[in-house]
Amino acid sequence: xQNKKNNGSVQPSAMESDQDFQERVxxxxxxxxxxxxxxxxxDVEDWLVAERLVKxxxxxxxxxxxKL
Numbered sequence: 001x002q003n004k005k006n007n008g009s010v011q012p013s014a015m016e017s018d019q020d021f022q023e024r025v026x027x028x029x030x031x032x033x034x035x036x037x038x039x040x041x042x043d044v045e046d047w048l049v050a051e052r053l054v055k056x057x058x059x060x061x062x063x064x065x066x067k068l
Contacts, residue, residue, distance in 0.1 A: 021058075025050045 028050035029043070036042065 021054065024054045028054055 025047065029046040032046040032050060033043070036046075
């Protein structure tokens with residue numbers, strides 16, 4: 001089950017602080033921006049995709065084992 005804010009953004013797992021989650025999302029969104037050739041105009045989409053990717057990474061079995 002995914003935790004979501006009222007605005008629809010994906011929330012971090014229980015073992016990760018909100019600040020850590022936001023930092024990881026910011027790094028991932030910037031990577032997406034760079035992968036697009038740093039073209040402006042898709043910052044919101046980059047952020048939303050980054051949230052989903054970070055959440056997926058956080059919930060993978062490998063990621064859960066690394067946190068233990």
